[in-house]
Amino acid sequence: MGSFLFYIKGYVRIRVTGYGVPRFVNICSKRGIRLWDIEKQNDLYLTNILISDFYKIREIVRKTKVKASIVSKHGLPFFFARMSARKCFVAGAFLCFFWLLYMKNFIWAIEINGNVSITDNMILDYLNQNNIEMGTRIEHIETEELEKAFRRDFNDITWISVGQEGTVLTIDIKERDVALYEEKDMFASSLYAPNDGVVTSIVVRRGIARVKEGDAVTEGQLLVDGILPIEKTDGTIGGYRLVNADADITISYSDTYADKLSFYGEEKAYTGEQTEEFYMRLGNKVYYFHWFMPKYANAEIQHEYKQLQLWEHFYLPLWYGTKEYKEYEIIKVKKDKKELESKLYENLEIFLESLEEKGVQNIQKDVKIGTSGSMLTLSGNLILENSNMLRREINASIGTELENGQYNSIINGDER
Amino acid sequence: MKKSNNPSKTEKKEHLADLFCLPHDVVCGASNVTVVGSMRVFIENYKGILEYNNEEILLQGKHKKIKILGHCLKIRTYNEEEMVIDGGIEGILFMD
Numbered sequence: 001m002g003s004f005l006f007y008i009k010g011y012v013r014i015r016v017t018g019y020g021v022p023r024f025v026n027i028c029s030k031r032g033i034r035l036w037d038i039e040k041q042n043d044l045y046l047t048n049i050l051i052s053d054f055y056k057i058r059e060i061v062r063k064t065k066v067k068a069s070i071v072s073k074h075g076l077p078f079f080f081a082r083m084s085a086r087k088c089f090v091a092g093a094f095l096c097f098f099w100l101l102y103m104k105n106f107i108w109a110i111e112i113n114g115n116v117s118i119t120d121n122m123i124l125d126y127l128n129q130n131n132i133e134m135g136t137r138i139e140h141i142e143t144e145e146l147e148k149a150f151r152r153d154f155n156d157i158t159w160i161s162v163g164q165e166g167t168v169l170t171i172d173i174k175e176r177d178v179a180l181y182e183e184k185d186m187f188a189s190s191l192y193a194p195n196d197g198v199v200t201s202i203v204v205r206r207g208i209a210r211v212k213e214g215d216a217v218t219e220g221q222l223l224v225d226g227i228l229p230i231e232k233t234d235g236t237i238g239g240y241r242l243v244n245a246d247a248d249i250t251i252s253y254s255d256t257y258a259d260k261l262s263f264y265g266e267e268k269a270y271t272g273e274q275t276e277e278f279y280m281r282l283g284n285k286v287y288y289f290h291w292f293m294p295k296y297a298n299a300e301i302q303h304e305y306k307q308l309q310l311w312e313h314f315y316l317p318l319w320y321g322t323k324e325y326k327e328y329e330i331i332k333v334k335k336d337k338k339e340l341e342s343k344l345y346e347n348l349e350i351f352l353e354s355l356e357e358k359g360v361q362n363i364q365k366d367v368k369i370g371t372s373g374s375m376l377t378l379s380g381n382l383i384l385e386n387s388n389m390l391r392r393e394i395n396a397s398i399g400t401e402l403e404n405g406q407y408n409s410i411i412n413g414d415e416r
Numbered sequence: 417m418k419k420s421n422n423p424s425k426t427e428k429k430e431h432l433a434d435l436f437c438l439p440h441d442v443v444c445g446a447s448n449v450t451v452v453g454s455m456r457v458f459i460e461n462y463k464g465i466l467e468y469n470n471e472e473i474l475l476q477g478k479h480k481k482i483k484i485l486g487h488c489l490k491i492r493t494y495n496e497e498e499m500v501i502d503g504g505i506e507g508i509l510f511m512d
Contacts, residue, residue, distance in 0.1 A: 026464035029496055038491035040469050047491075 006036075010051045010075030013037075017044045018066030027060045028053075051077065100310070107136050108167040109307060109315040115173045117156060123171060126153065134317065135283075138164060166313030188242030191224040192390040193217040197253030200385060207245030223249055226394050242394055250387045257367060258379040259347050261340050266330050268300070273327040281305075281319040288323075296327040337376065341369055344378040352382075359388030426479075447477035449508060456492075457484060457508070459499045473501060483509040 016024060025047075028035050033056055038047040049057070054070075061068050083090045110127070112120050127133060130149060132141060143162040150160045150173075159174040190207065199215045207224040211217055224245040232238040277290035305321025352362045367380030426444060433443040441448045441461055448460040459475065459482065466481065467474040468491070473484045489503035 022465040022468055025468075025494065029464065029494055032496070035494050036492060038468070038494060045468075 006048070006050065007075045010073075010077035011048050012051060012054055012073050013046060013048050013071045014054070014068050015044050015046055015071050016066050016068050018064070020064035020066050021045045024057075024060055024064040024066050027064065028057065031056070031060070033057060033060075046071065048074075051075070100316075103316055104167060104314065105138055106134075106167060106317075107132070107138060107141065107164070107169045108134055108317050109169070110134065111168055111170045113170070113172045114175070116175050118154060118173065118175065123173075126150070132169070138167075141169065166311075167315050168313045188226045188394040189244045189391045190222055190226040190394060191245045191247060191249065192392055193219055193221045193223055193251060194386055194388060194390045195219050195251065195253055197251040197386070199223075200250045200252045202247060202249045204245075204247040206243050207247065209247070217251060220390070223247070223389060245391075247389075248387065249389055250385045251389075252363065252383065252385050255382050255384055256379070257348065257351070257365075257382050258377065259344055259351075260372065260375040260377040261335075261344060263335055263337075263340065263374050263376060265333060265335055267333045268298075268328040269331045270300075271327045271329060274325060276322050276324045278322055279305075279320070283317050296325060298330065299325040299327050301325055340376045341378075344369070344376065348378060355384065360384050360386045445478040447475075447480070447482055449482065451505060451508070454505045455502060457501045457505055459501070460497065462499065465494075470503075475499070477510075481511045483511060485509065 018024075025035060025038065028049075033049065033053045035047045035049055038045060040046075057068060110124065112123050115123065124133075130146065132146070141164060143164060146162045147160050150157055150162070150171075156176045157173055158176045161170075161172045163170045163172075196218050197216070199211050199213055199217060202209055202211065202213055202223070204224055207226050208228060210222045210225055217223065224247045226243050226245040228241040228243060229237045230239045230241055273294070273296065275290075275294055277288055277293065279286055279288045281287075302324040303321065304324075305319050308316045308318040308320065310316065348365075348367065352365075355362065361384065362382055363385050364383035365380065366382075367378055370377045370379065429444045430440060432438070433440045440446060445461060447462050448458075450458040452458070461478060462482065463476040463478065465473065466476050468489075470489055471485065471487060473489055473491070475482045475484070484501055484505065485507040486503050486505045489501055489505075492500040492502045494500075
């Protein structure tokens with residue numbers, strides 16, 4: 001803190017020579033003249049002294065018969081004196097400062113976190129509809145209102161937080177679990193077969209099983225009924241209870257698989273020619289900087305850019321980066337059979353992985369590599385097991401299927 | 417560290433300080449020397465500098481002289497209350 005105050009007040013580093021330097025230092029101390037960072041270099045002493053004190057040492061210098069001269073000047077008073085000779089620089093610095101002050105009133109970056117099914121573009125479009133985009137004044141953004149609007153217009157959002165820090169608008173989202181959503185939002189539901197096949201296992205937790213293990217089922221067939229009849233003590237049906245059917249069911253089925261790849265294809269052959277250009281985007285205007293730009297018939301362009309960030313949460317509407325152009329020629333090539341084979345098997349694995357994500361597991365695969373004209377094929381049968389059943393809501397129309405009078409005694413909803 | 421030219425007086429003052437639980441440097445006027453590692457020394461209760469160079473600094477205390485030995489010695493702060501010396505401290509001597 002002391003050194004900061006010295007900087008504000010301004011100080012000089014002086015050179016003191018002569019025999020009476022210790023005496024000079026002692027007298028300064030006694031008279032309250034502050035000296036600091038005293039060091040000896042050969043026959044001379046260097047010390048710092050405040051500007052105001054420098055004018056007081058004249059008498060002490062005469063008395064102690066030493067010589068004092070200024071080595072360097074430090075602090076704000078000297079800085080301002082130097083700056084008075086550089087008016088344009090100072091004006092530019094002030095302009096820059098006020099420009100930054102002005103710019104901090106706007107949103108220059110939007111960060112979206114936690115979204116899965118709702119894409120960034122959907123959110124940005126929605127913000128746009130609400131007149132929020134890069135360059136919107138921060139005072140025009142009502143974060144609480146925006147949160148409410150999001151919750152109102154996006155059913156899949158269970159939690160949202162809209163925050164603004166610096167020039168960044170941050171949107172944190174938690175989306176609804178889809179499976180949970182389907183069941184929770186339904187009044188009552190039954191489970192149906194998603195495809196033709198054979199039931200390999202069925203464990204019912206809620207509802208009435210309409211099929212058993214080993215039964216062949218067709219697509220759309222009712223598997224677990226969500227309508228539970230309530231039996232009276234005399235064995236007659238007194239009413240119906242509607243529930244969300246819940247069961248672990250797997251249906252096994254076979255499917256054909258076919259994929260082919262051509263032996264002949266086109267490939268990029270890089271010529272080795274490449275160039276790079278620097279560019280800058282200020283708002284919507286883009287400026288390119290390059291000495292010479294060769295013309296390429298085909299070129300691969302790689303883009304790398306960054307937004308100017310002064311510090312955390314303080315972005316400015318200035319992007320800079322490079323564009324790299326790599327020239328290539330398109331050449332026709334005959335592909336290696338082994339390479340194509342591995343590519344076909346790779347495609348099959350990707351296909352099976354995508355099925356797995358949908359709840360379908362591969363039990364057995366019987367595929368063969370073959371050639372058909374200029375194509376290499378991979379085809380065969382897959383035995384699959386689907387554990388993702390179709391859930392359909394039981395709506396009021398079901399009442400027509402139930403006997404008159406009994407419909408009224410339906411106990412509403414889930415037992416949970 | 418309390419130093420005095422007159423042992424009997426010093427002893428009396430020290431006894432008094434012990435009796436009333438008073439700080440010795442205040443009662444006896446002894447110099448207060450605090451060493452931080454081997455690179456900084458704080459000194460209070462001194463009268464002035466007698467000699468100064470990069471290898472040694474000789475100070476006049478109230479009763480004794482204090483010699484700071486070392487290399488690259490610099491006086492970081494110097495005023496009537498305290499003095500801060502930076503550098504490679506090698507030894508501190510108290511001399512009559």
